[in-house]
Amino acid sequence: MPASDDTLERVTERLSALDVSFLYMETPTTAMHVGSVARFAPPSTEQFDYEALCSLVSRRIGLAPRYRQKVRWVPGHIANPVWVDDEDFDITYHVRRSALPKPGSDDQLRQLVGRLQARQLDRNRPLWEMYLVEGLADGHFAIIAKTHHAMVDGVSAVDIATLILDVEPTPRETPDDAWVPQHEPSRAGLVVGALTDTLRRPTQVAETVRSGVTDARTTANRALGAAAGVAAVARTSFRSAPESPLNAEIGEQRRFGMAATSLDDYKRIRKTHGGTINDVVLATVSGALRTWLLTRGESVVPSTTVRAMVPVSVRSETDDGALGNRVSSYFVDLPVGEPSAVMRLHQVSYAMKGHKESGQSIGADVLVRLSGFAPPTIHSAAARLASGLTRRLFNVVVTNVPGPQYPLYAAGAQMIDCYPVVPLAKGQAVTIGLISYNGGVYYGMNGDRDSMPDIDVLAGCIEESLHELMGTVR
Numbered sequence: 112m113p114a115s116d117d118t119l120e121r122v123t124e125r126l127s128a129l130d131v132s133f134l135y136m137e138t139p140t141t142a143m144h145v146g147s148v149a150r151f152a153p154p155s156t157e158q159f160d161y162e163a164l165c166s167l168v169s170r171r172i173g174l175a176p177r178y179r180q181k182v183r184w185v186p187g188h189i190a191n192p193v194w195v196d197d198e199d200f201d202i203t204y205h206v207r208r209s210a211l212p213k214p215g216s217d218d219q220l221r222q223l224v225g226r227l228q229a230r231q232l233d234r235n236r237p238l239w240e241m242y243l244v245e246g247l248a249d250g251h252f253a254i255i256a257k258t259h260h261a262m263v264d265g266v267s268a269v270d271i272a273t274l275i276l277d278v279e280p281t282p283r284e285t286p287d288d289a290w291v292p293q294h295e296p297s298r299a300g301l302v303v304g305a306l307t308d309t310l311r312r313p314t315q316v317a318e319t320v321r322s323g324v325t326d327a328r329t330t331a332n333r334a335l336g337a338a339a340g341v342a343a344v345a346r347t348s349f350r351s352a353p354e355s356p357l358n359a360e361i362g363e364q365r366r367f368g369m370a371a372t373s374l375d376d377y378k379r380i381r382k383t384h385g386g387t388i389n390d391v392v393l394a395t396v397s398g399a400l401r402t403w404l405l406t407r408g409e410s411v412v413p414s415t416t417v418r419a420m421v422p423v424s425v426r427s428e429t430d431d432g433a434l435g436n437r438v439s440s441y442f443v444d445l446p447v448g449e450p451s452a453v454m455r456l457h458q459v460s461y462a463m464k465g466h467k468e469s470g471q472s473i474g475a476d477v478l479v480r481l482s483g484f485a486p487p488t489i490h491s492a493a494a495r496l497a498s499g500l501t502r503r504l505f506n507v508v509v510t511n512v513p514g515p516q517y518p519l520y521a522a523g524a525q526m527i528d529c530y531p532v533v534p535l536a537k538g539q540a541v542t543i544g545l546i547s548y549n550g551g552v553y554y555g556m557n558g559d560r561d562s563m564p565d566i567d568v569l570a571g572c573i574e575e576s577l578h579e580l581m582g583t584v585r
Contacts, residue, residue: 123296124193126193134234140361145263146255146531148220148555150251153250161243164275169202172274173286174274178237179197181234182234189306205237205241208242209245210245213246220244241257355417355506361537361540367556368570371553372573376581383584384457393443394459396576400507416444419444420442420507420508515549516550517549519548526549542556543555544556556569
């Protein structure tokens, strides 16, 4: 039975300004959930089936209480919504089963991922789903996960999937879960809670503005020591993104592409030419976009660029273990017009170095905290406006999340590879996400079905571009 209302104050947590913005931003054509698809080899001992997955998730979900909570909106939107326990939580609703006709191919799996990721999550329930996909070749199976962006940031976007993973084939022991859901607050209780929060923290607005000013001064001081970086930031901010087929009116349906590469290749390229692993990634994407544009018959001249938004997590140590979003972004003009793979890498490295020296990376985080005092209705309007402006600011999103460099297991089944699914914003035809795992670097490309019929061509261009860079390694 649910607990009584006297614990209401203890169990409700209000969504942050940034977290709720992802809910406001969501439209029928822009589902704001992140996801992943991972493939597994069958365990050597016991069989892995739907019942085993449900049992595993049930045993582990107590380690992430948010996944048994749902969003409740405050009447009149006088405050941000709150997380509350789902009194009718049903694991079999969230963990689902699908299958490919044996032996399932990579192409069939990609089509299934596109269809499943296109569907929006039910806001009346906890904002996540997981699918067991059976029927892959060699007895393999896949797990597709999706979680709303309001719950996670770029570093922890696969939490619902990693919840079931272990570093050894033998599953680790987890404590018994004696979860008892707390009663949902009534509409009157939500209003009272919102007013109480305001009365308890009357100085919150002033403190938020004051902290924002302090951070702005810090940014200015850093910028004074990097004039070239400041100039580059200013030029990027006031110049619209170039015209590109990567920007298009999008629909509700999706296609998904995958590319698998070796982490050792990136390390060898970095060792030869300098820069960082992320620089090599962006140079690889630059070369892939160049080739892809040429296959489409697009005009590519030496000055052609594609502007990428590269999200960066800025979670600090004090935030460790806390749920919520703290993300900053770089805007990088990828030199797709440059025919030389090495020159593309040097240009990307130079641009990324300038961004880091300018201190721009903390600018977005300052804006997030400054917007924390705005009424939620303003968040709604601002989020929708930002979604409408993305076509002017950048052409494509590229996310790079480092993962563990050792094998992981789900109930004894070893994870072979894992591909992220990054949501599309309004006017964005495709997003490129990648994760490194156990010696591999895996690209997941989430594209609009009508605008990206050749998403598999782009996936192939990723592998070709890396091969071109490898050809320059001593």
